[in-house]
Amino acid sequence: MNGNSIEIRWHGRGGQGAKTAALLLADVCFKTGAYVQGFPEYGPERMGAPITAFNRISDKEIRVHSNIYNPDLVVVVDESLLGAVDVTSGLKENGAVIVNTDKDAASIAGKLNGYTGKVYTVDARKISVAALGKYFPNSPMLAAAVAVSGVMDKDQFINEMRSSYEHKFAKKPEVIEGNMKALTDTFAALEAYL
Amino acid sequence: MAKRDRMSGNEAVAYAIKQINPDVMPAFPITPSTEIPQMVSTFIANGEIDTEFIPVESEHSSMSAAIGSEAAGARTLTATSSCGLAFMWEELLVAASNRMPIALALVNRTLSGPININCDHSDSMGARDTGWIQIYAESNQEAYDNFIQAYPIAEDPRVHLPIMICQDGFITSHAVMNIELLEDKEVKDFVGTYQPEEFLLNPGKPMAVGPYSVSNYAMEARYNQEAAMEASKDVIIEVAKKYKELSGRGFELFEEYRTEDADYIMLIIGSAAGTAKQAVDDLRDKGIKAGVLKLRVFRPFPADEIAAALSNCKAVAIMDRTESYNGHGGPLASEVTAGLYRNKVMIDTMCYTYGLAGRDFTVDTVYGIFDELKDIVENGAEYKQHRYVGLRSK
Amino acid sequence: MRTDVNKINEQSTHDELTEGLMIFAGATSKDFKTGEWRTNTPIFYPEKCKQCLLCAPVCPDSCIPVVNSKRDRFDYFHCKGCGICAVNCPFGAIEMVEGQVPMKKEVTNG
Numbered sequence: 271m272n273g274n275s276i277e278i279r280w281h282g283r284g285g286q287g288a289k290t291a292a293l294l295l296a297d298v299c300f301k302t303g304a305y306v307q308g309f310p311e312y313g314p315e316r317m318g319a320p321i322t323a324f325n326r327i328s329d330k331e332i333r334v335h336s337n338i339y340n341p342d343l344v345v346v347v348d349e350s351l352l353g354a355v356d357v358t359s360g361l362k363e364n365g366a367v368i369v370n371t372d373k374d375a376a377s378i379a380g381k382l383n384g385y386t387g388k389v390y391t392v393d394a395r396k397i398s399v400a401a402l403g404k405y406f407p408n409s410p411m412l413a414a415a416v417a418v419s420g421v422m423d424k425d426q427f428i429n430e431m432r433s434s435y436e437h438k439f440a441k442k443p444e445v446i447e448g449n450m451k452a453l454t455d456t457f458a459a460l461e462a463y464l
Numbered sequence: 465m466a467k468r469d470r471m472s473g474n475e476a477v478a479y480a481i482k483q484i485n486p487d488v489m490p491a492f493p494i495t496p497s498t499e500i501p502q503m504v505s506t507f508i509a510n511g512e513i514d515t516e517f518i519p520v521e522s523e524h525s526s527m528s529a530a531i532g533s534e535a536a537g538a539r540t541l542t543a544t545s546s547c548g549l550a551f552m553w554e555e556l557l558v559a560a561s562n563r564m565p566i567a568l569a570l571v572n573r574t575l576s577g578p579i580n581i582n583c584d585h586s587d588s589m590g591a592r593d594t595g596w597i598q599i600y601a602e603s604n605q606e607a608y609d610n611f612i613q614a615y616p617i618a619e620d621p622r623v624h625l626p627i628m629i630c631q632d633g634f635i636t637s638h639a640v641m642n643i644e645l646l647e648d649k650e651v652k653d654f655v656g657t658y659q660p661e662e663f664l665l666n667p668g669k670p671m672a673v674g675p676y677s678v679s680n681y682a683m684e685a686r687y688n689q690e691a692a693m694e695a696s697k698d699v700i701i702e703v704a705k706k707y708k709e710l711s712g713r714g715f716e717l718f719e720e721y722r723t724e725d726a727d728y729i730m731l732i733i734g735s736a737a738g739t740a741k742q743a744v745d746d747l748r749d750k751g752i753k754a755g756v757l758k759l760r761v762f763r764p765f766p767a768d769e770i771a772a773a774l775s776n777c778k779a780v781a782i783m784d785r786t787e788s789y790n791g792h793g794g795p796l797a798s799e800v801t802a803g804l805y806r807n808k809v810m811i812d813t814m815c816y817t818y819g820l821a822g823r824d825f826t827v828d829t830v831y832g833i834f835d836e837l838k839d840i841v842e843n844g845a846e847y848k849q850h851r852y853v854g855l856r857s858k
Numbered sequence: 859m860r861t862d863v864n865k866i867n868e869q870s871t872h873d874e875l876t877e878g879l880m881i882f883a884g885a886t887s888k889d890f891k892t893g894e895w896r897t898n899t900p901i902f903y904p905e906k907c908k909q910c911l912l913c914a915p916v917c918p919d920s921c922i923p924v925v926n927s928k929r930d931r932f933d934y935f936h937c938k939g940c941g942i943c944a945v946n947c948p949f950g951a952i953e954m955v956e957g958q959v960p961m962k963k964e965v966t967n968g
Contacts, residue, residue: 296640300470309639331642333603333738335635336826563878624877662882669860670884677879680868685879687872 275328276419277338281357282347285317287408291347292323294412295421298430299327302422307332320355327421343419346370347394347411352378358385368414370394370407375463390418390463392456401451409449413456417464424457466711467645473604473636476643477543477569477629478503480611482513483651486567487538487658490518490529492548495581496633497571500543523548527555527566534564535673537663539615541566545633546573549587553594559626560595561689562674565618566626568596569611572734573633574821582822583633585733586786588762589795595689597627597696598763602737605643607631609713610760612646615655616703623696625689628763632735634822646711654710693764700761717766719758720773722748726755728837729774731800732783733759736818736825743830754834759796767803774804779812779837785819793817793850812840815850823854863889887936892919896939896958902932906951913943913952934958 278295282288289310296308304327311322324338342365346357349371358367366388369378375389382389394410402409416427431453435446471479478500481489491501507513516538520526526542534540544552549570559566574584588598597617601607610629618627631637646654662671677685697717704715721741723729730740737758747754757773757780759766774780782801784794792798797815804813816833819825833853839845861882866875876882907929914922914929921937923930944952 293640297470300642305642306470307639307641309634334742334827335603335632335639335735335738336824339826561878562880662880669882672881672886673878675879675881678868681870681875681879684870684872684875688875688877691872 275326275330276343276421277341278325278327278343278345278415278419279338279341279361280323280325280345280347281351281355282321282323282407283317283351284319284321286347287406288321288345288347288411289323291345291408291412291415292325294408294434295325295415296327297434298416298427299325299421301430302426304328304421305330305332311337320351327419341365343368343415345411345415347407349373349378352381356383358382358387361385361387363387366390366418368392368411368418370411372396388418390414390460392459394456397452397455397459401455402445402448406452409452410456413453414460417457417460428453467647468642469645470640470642471604472499472638472640473601473607473631474499474571474638475503476604476608477611477631478507479645480608480651481515481541481569482507483646483648484539484612484615484655485513485652486515486541486615488516488518488530488533488540489542490520490526490533490540491542492520492523492526492544494523494545494548494573496573496583496637497543497545497548497569499637500569500571523551524555527552527559530566531555531559531562531564534559534566535562535663536665537658537660539619539658540564541569543569543571545571546575546581546587549591550575553591556591556594556596556626558674561685563624563689563692564626565615565624567611567614567618568626568628570628570630571633571637572630578821580821581633583635583735584785584820584822585630586820588628588630589784589786591628592763592795595625595693596763597623597625597693597700597761599627599629599700599761600733600759601629601631601636602735602758604631604636604639604641605713606715606760607636608643608645609707609711609715612651612654613700613703613707613715615658616706617696617699619658619660620696620699620703621661623692623699625692625696630734635735644711644713650710654707697761697764697766700764715760717759717761717769718773719756719760721756721758723755723757723773723777725753726776727753727778727841728781728834729755729757729777729779730781730783730830730833731757731759731770731774731796733762733796734785736783736785739825739827740830743827743834746827747831747834752834752838762796765799765803767799768807770800771803771807771809774811775807775809777811778841779814781833781837782813782815784815784817787817787820791850797850812837813849814840814847816853817850818853825854829853861886891935893933893935893937893958896934896937898939898941898954898956899934899958900932900937900939900941900944901953901955903951903953906949908949908951910948912946912948916942916946918942 280288292308296306307326340360344367346369368390372393392414394407397410530540575586708714740756744754782797793815863886921933
């Protein structure tokens with residue numbers, strides 16, 4: 271893509287919220303005035319099956335309606351996909367991949383089919399369980415995607431997400447702070463590597 | 465005042481429906497259009513609109529109920545996809561011959577088989593000769609804009625025909641993108657109140673709808689239907705002009721993108737036109753005079769207008785997202801080449817079948833097609849006239 | 859505009875026909891003298907009739923008018939001679955005869 275544009279590909283398993291994360295990213299980037307596109311891989315929903323979702327974020331109108339084959343960023347929501355799916359296929363060498371794992375980047379790098387670009391890891395389970403008491407990987411992975419891609423300023427992201435969560439969880443306000451903590455903890459965990 | 469928002473194509477159409485607040489919606493759910501009746505039902509449950517929703521047991525019934533309610537005098541719509549449209553088939557023709565200005569939000573999905581839920585145009589293209597106006601959208605924005613223009617076109621006394629507002633299943637229906645929305649009042653004023661001159665539930669003014677017609681009447685009736693379809697062309701353009709005054713977004717029967725001095729033009733329908741435009745920009749940067757003709761209105765078919773628009777290019781790629789199983793191209797290929805021939809525009813034509821059952825259509829595919837057009841014109845290369853793109857083969 | 863069915867016939871041009879062949883008028887069947895299609899004709903014998911009224915409701919073309927709780931003469935302008943009334947009459951007060959000749963007689967008598 272041209273100009274200030276970024277293409278992101280999400281890999282997850284049905285039911286983990288990768289599609290929701292892509293739609294949330296589109297939503298939050300829209301609020302910065304960007305042109306956005308967020309869409310799942312088109313197909314029947316099958317719990318646990320590998321799924322793909324996509325984002326295009328641009329300062330220009332987006333017209334392309336195809337899937338993304340040469341992403342700038344790949345987000346892997348489920349580590350177990352690494353053996354099953356070629357997650358770094360077409361990923362730009364000057365791009366990056368983020369993997370949800372408790373391992374460090376160096377030990378993941380070898381499982382990425384020879385990808386030599388930047389590799390980031392996020393322990394979404396640890397962050398989510400600490401913040402929310404349960405394992406919901408999509409909030410940490412969304413924060414990681416924003417942190418690594420730099421599509422928007424951290425503070426703006428945090429503010430916008432707070433208002434989204436306040437809207438989304440109007441009837442469950444008790445989960446708002448936990449989700450916010452998951453976002454800020456992810457930023458904190460990645461800070462040293464960015 | 466326009467509102468900037470972001471939503472999927474299905475949300476966009478549901479939002480347009482909410483702003484129009486039609487009288488009756490009979491519908492049966494089918495992927496990928498299910499969200500539309502689902503969202504409309506939610507608007508109704510929340511008291512945001514007072515549309516009467518009729519849950520039916522099949523699409524044959526949804527279209528039958530739509531015909532009945534429209535005849536009764538109610539502004540009516542339904543939504544469907546794929547096999548749902550196929551199941552309506554018989555009633556589609558009845559809706560048109562009874563001259564009922566019903567709106568149908570069609571979310572294009574392939575027809576079985578093999579069974580598949582993804583996008584191509586085999587459903588609406590299969591229904592191309594049922595007497596419905598067909599307008600296609602490139603994006604969620606256009607799906608919204610086209611839906612708001614649907615009733616002013618269909619209900620115009622010169623037309624009185626049903627109208628299908630089509631968008632690509634999943635590709636636009638499930639993709640969240642930016643959109644500019646009109647204010648509710650602007651939409652209501654634009655669409656107006658439905659005031660049919662004659663309708664069944666009109667005390668003291670009885671009428672009969674759909675009487676049996678012996679051979680002495682039926683052919684004349686069909687001709688009148690055809691004449692109304694022809695007349696709808698002007699109405700579609702008039703409504704689009706009015707819509708531009710309101711929204712700033714202009715529409716024609718088709719959009720010509722960088723075609724003015726183009727040597728090579730891709731003629732295409734729906735979301736793939738956006739991808740083609742991006743590819744054309746890239747090719748223009750390399751000095752290749754490429755352009756896109758995005759067909760918006762397939763019924764009525766603007767054959768002469770297309771021929772005129774293509775008359776100065778050297779070669780055209782006609783893109784069908786469906787298969788006619790006839791050995792020489794899809795419906796768009798047949799109709800465009802017929803139009804060119806009748807207008808004596810003797811340019812090279814290549815007919816491509818692409819994107820069947822969700823096969824992705826990328827900018828790289830577009831580059832490849834323009835390469836072939838160039839090869840034909842510059843090197844006299846010979847290709848089979850009817851070809852598949854994006855097909856795996858040895 | 860309301861439809862005058864008497865101005866539409868099988869020789870009408872396409873622009874004389876209504877949109878969708880809809881008929882913007884009520885009870886237009888009265889204007890179609892379908893009685894001329896009749897090849898058999900019911901003859902009514904009032905002297906045998908007990909006014910049980912079994913005949914009137916079974917007539918598919920509403921050609922047996924009931925006036926003051928009594929059946930009246932046949933409406934031969936619309937009777938197609940199906941004979942259902944004759945079959946249903948328990949008293950032999952209706953007889954089917956070939957042809958439609960009695961039409962004029964009954965009508966002038968009635």
